[in-house]
Amino acid sequence: MSEVKGYAATSELSGLAPFSFRRRELRPDDVSIEIEYCGVCHTDIHFAENDWGRTNYPVVPGHEIIGKVVAVGNDVSQFTVGQRVGVGCMVDSCRQCASCGQGLEQYCREGMTPTYNGRDRHDQLPTFGGYSDGIVVAERFVVRVPDSLDPAAAAPLLCAGITTYSPLKHYGVKPGDKVGVIGMGGLGHMGVKFARALGAEVTLFTRSRAKEAEARKQGADHVVISTDPDQMAAAREQFDFLLDTIPVPHDLNPYLDTLAVDGMHILVGLIEPIEPTIHSRALIAKRRILTGSLIGGMPETQEVLDFCAEHNITCDIEMLDMADINKAYERMKQGDVKYRFVIDMKTLK
Template structure:
């Protein structure tokens, strides 16, 4: 029997998010039914709700940073039981038979992972709806265990902002002895600082905004460089092993590439548009430098990240909001007026008539 669900949805690229009732499938044998307690608000929610990537399906219920409590499980589920605290990130399924899936890299599934929202379920062909809602039904393979010592509110954004920054740092084996820089101090950037510091690297923040030094140091930065100051940029020429670029809009990579050592790597995690202005190939060739990209992590790595956060006391800095304030929160995100991630208290849905 289908489940009737309350949530908030965008009905077009220009409409505000508004209350929306919809149906979810009943639990399949391998499904977990989760009562959603908290849902983080990601900048990609705005991109998708406003069709800025050109692939939006309406009505759309955003949200892919989900923390909740299991209410029941399908007959074949053994890993979870009613009452467990769990998380759901950006994916709810994948083909599970391609090379990437076999290696635990479901985010790079050859047949494309099924997204938590604005996707199509690969089994029944119905649209997926996300975490701005009271309940979700997810295959048990894509459900994460929440460590008891993690605060569920501040853990929610770890499922996107956290794993998006953790995964490249782990993949490129960042640790003690490395000098790394983070570009941007937002939801992703502040997590990049925390993880890089926890991994033992010497960490620098690149920012265009004067006055962020004390905040950056609180989050783990050893140094702060004002990227609009030519003298400061010159002082770190050929200095870094690795740059984590969290900026979600087009920007000039060339000044940052000049700060990489030979064989240095500049990884993009926030930008999916074409590079503009163009990268000067000579700056890559003459230093054997790399510009690369990284998505989120697979399910196993995301669980590893949650366990790492629990062991090291790492969480997102958040501001709690009610779902009724989501449209104002979107505008504040666009104005960079949040430190550093909004999280929706889904109990506020109960106030809807």
């Protein structure tokens, strides 16, 4: 086993601090990666501070990982030493169920193995994430990073990117569709870019008038201020799809009314009970669909990186020294980042 350095939270109130631990020896299908960059997702905060009541301490967050291959197991055929690769939100699954067979490992019947705060399926040791200088991952759960992508800006594509790309592709967004993106954070700005690249007419819904110019810069054709009753009334029954990236409970009813007949409201940000209650009339009267989506499987995660390389899409990022991670968490809670922090792992050394 090899010793690596990282940052971990040891309790709900500890914050993150230096932490050394050991990675496993290479299994035949393993890839050993020296981490160069790791994006900072809001989920990292939830686990570090046990907001969801299921954190296993110590926890090393980080599931938007970019690095270079430094060693491979004997059975590895897809990757070679020196190649730049990525690791996202999961590092294993049962690999045998119907979902895994379709490349939808995120919906594994036994549950995917998360990159951190999980248990290895073979040795039952805890999984530790990308706030560290190295990681060992099974080949199936590693993706190639195209040479044309900026590696730091590519890191958030492994969570924020795939989370917004997957439902747009799965539900068939195409040129001419009208897509509304709700919220303008790390997920939302990627949703705008992807919907635009797929040929849709894109509208951003935001509570802040100050974000209008930024939304247009990101590629939005229109902006609706969701707190303005007149603008929301004018948007009624206009949209084919809504991509809802807001991570906290919010009233879905006004947004549902902006969908056309057969329109679809896709939740990708909220992992909590829906409050207030949805009025069924909003669904029944126009045959609307309320659905959700969770990241993407491994084939689709590779697809999103290739799509971004083809369309010159990356996440807007702010580089971060590892020692400043606790300050970054506080800024994220205040919405003070455009749109994703990315840790430069050279600063860990």
